[in-house]
Amino acid sequence: GDSVTQMEGPVTLSEEAFLTINCTYTATGYPSLFWYVQYPGEGLQLLLKATKADDKGSNKGFEATYRKETTSFHLEKGSVQVSDSAVYFCALGSGANSKLTFGKGITLSVRP
């Protein structure tokens, strides 16, 4: 079945540091890939997405590229801010029913 593997956390960075959060997936067919973010006490928000190989999703300074050859969708940001502190989930969407399969999530803390 489909699965998503995220790097183990938590991750703590200083403000303006470079961020990489790794995500790899296993899926049949051609899934869409997503990064969702969950701020404390809130629901999940779509951060970015990519629907086919080599697509790059980007939003709020975050980027991720759909790499079919390495089955990866790593999230990057050049300079993190304290306000980026949240839980980040990688997910894949597959099938006609739009089922989302999530990774375990990783908590990012950015200190001033």
Add this chain to the structure above:
Amino acid sequence: DTAVSQTPKYLVTQMGNDKSIKCEQNLGHDTMYWYKQDSKKFLKIMFSYNNKELIINETVPNRFSPKSPDKAHLNLHINSLELGDSAVYFCASSQGGTERSSQHFGDGTRLSIL
């Protein structure tokens, strides 16, 4: 304007009780979902409805019964609550049945069983 709204936000109750969580979306979407997030933040889909028809039913105890009176609402009723049901339950919606849909989530209902 809240896109996906859930009520209540917090629910504290005792083992053995029956409770319901309501969800409404004003996005005009035709597909709605229920997810369970455990204490380690792991998210797993429970159910999905498309135009009031059940299309995803993951391995969930039959104490959980979703009901969709119309495509803008998806409620979750839980009978005989158990300690293991303590979690945050998220409702979500999306448009279309294609794999390229992006889902919009509510803020969650935190269920605590005493």
